[in-house]
Amino acid sequence: LAKTTQPISMDSYEGQEVNITCSHNNIATNDYITWYQQFPSQGPRFIIQGYKTKVTNEVASLFIPADRKSSTLSLPRVSLSDTAVYYCLVGDGNTGGFKTIFGAGTRLFVKA
Amino acid sequence: NAGVTQTPKFRILKIGQSMTLQCTQDMNHNYMYWYRQDPGMGLKLIYYSVGAGITDKGEVPNGYNVSRSTTEDFPLRLELAAPSQTSVYFCASSWTSGRYNEQFFGPGTRLTVL
Numbered sequence: 054l055a056k057t058t059q060p061i062s063m064d065s066y067e068g069q070e071v072n073i074t075c076s077h078n079n080i081a082t083n084d085y086i087t088w089y090q091q092f093p094s095q096g097p098r099f100i101i102q103g104y105k106t107k108v109t110n111e112v113a114s115l116f117i118p119a120d121r122k123s124s125t126l127s128l129p130r131v132s133l134s135d136t137a138v139y140y141c142l143v144g145d146g147n148t149g150g151f152k153t154i155f156g157a158g159t160r161l162f163v164k165a
Numbered sequence: 166n167a168g169v170t171q172t173p174k175f176r177i178l179k180i181g182q183s184m185t186l187q188c189t190q191d192m193n194h195n196y197m198y199w200y201r202q203d204p205g206m207g208l209k210l211i212y213y214s215v216g217a218g219i220t221d222k223g224e225v226p227n228g229y230n231v232s233r234s235t236t237e238d239f240p241l242r243l244e245l246a247a248p249s250q251t252s253v254y255f256c257a258s259s260w261t262s263g264r265y266n267e268q269f270f271g272p273g274t275r276l277t278v279l
Contacts, residue, residue: 087266096169096255096270097208140207144266154224155200155208 057141062160071128073159075141078122086117086124089140091158097140101126128161136163166191169271171256177277178246186241186274188256196259197239198223198268199231201252208255214239246278 058076065071077086085104089097101108103115103124114127128135138158172187190197195216200208210223214233228250230242239258243250253275257268 085266089268094273096257096273097268098270099267102267154210157205157207 056154057143057156059139059141059156059159061157062162064162064164065131066164067132068130071131071135071161071163073126073128073139073141073161074123075126076123077141077143080121080143084121084143086115086121087142087144088113088115088126089142089155091138091140093137097155100139131161131163133163133165135161137161168192169256169258169269171254171271171274173274174272175275177279178243179279180246180248182246183242183244184246184276186243186254186256186276188239188241188271189237190239190256190258190269191237192258192260192269193236194258194260194269195236196261196266197233198257198259199229199239199241200255200257201225201250202255202273203252211241211254243276248278250276251278252276 087102088100090100091097101110101113101115103117105117108115116125138160140155140158169190198213199211202208209225211225211229212223212231214220217233217236220231220233233239253273255273256271259266259268
């Protein structure tokens with residue numbers, strides 16, 4: 054399983070765009086990249102998943118360069134309610150996705 | 166749909182006691198998982214199941230047991246509780262194991278072993 058590296062914490066202000074980058078140098082051909090969000094005292098919640106290039110949904114965008122050794126989660130115009138821990142996961146898209154590993158994540162703190 | 170439900174929400178155990186953490190999902194998902202999360206840390210996979218009657222160990226299975234007799238239920242058993250098992254336990258389920266493996270998590274059980 055590919056190991057991921059993320060910043061431990063980030064600060065931002067309301068209304069700004071936040072980009073959280075995750076490194077996964079040993080990503081395998083079949084691996085997908087998934088991001089989860091976790092609020093205090095709650096279980097993680099799926100945000101977005103991608104394989105290459107760019108994926109966008111109503112919550113976030115995920116940018117994956119051609120070499121796939123990193124990915125960037127982009128949160129547009131954050132609000133106080135986006136204060137949470139964000140996890141980057143890399144898992145086998147064919148058979149081993151359920152063995153993905155949650156690292157320590159990135160603790161995002163949004164200030165007023 | 167209730168999604169993934171867990172009981173109890175909180176529990177305090179004495180060293181050596183046993184208990185079962187209950188997990189039920191109503192989404193007809195084949196895949197179910199148990200994680201533990203220690204303070205300030207990420208989640209660690211304890212056990213997972215790919216369907217009724219099939220379970221396998223995750224990253225940290227020692228001190229725990231699971232069973233999967235139905236698609237809906239995936240209880241986690243703690244035998245001889247130890248202080249090192251003080252943690253928040255999350256149950257999750259997903260439709261697939263690979264691509265589009267979106268895991269749905271329960272609200273968690275906060276366990277303290279004294």
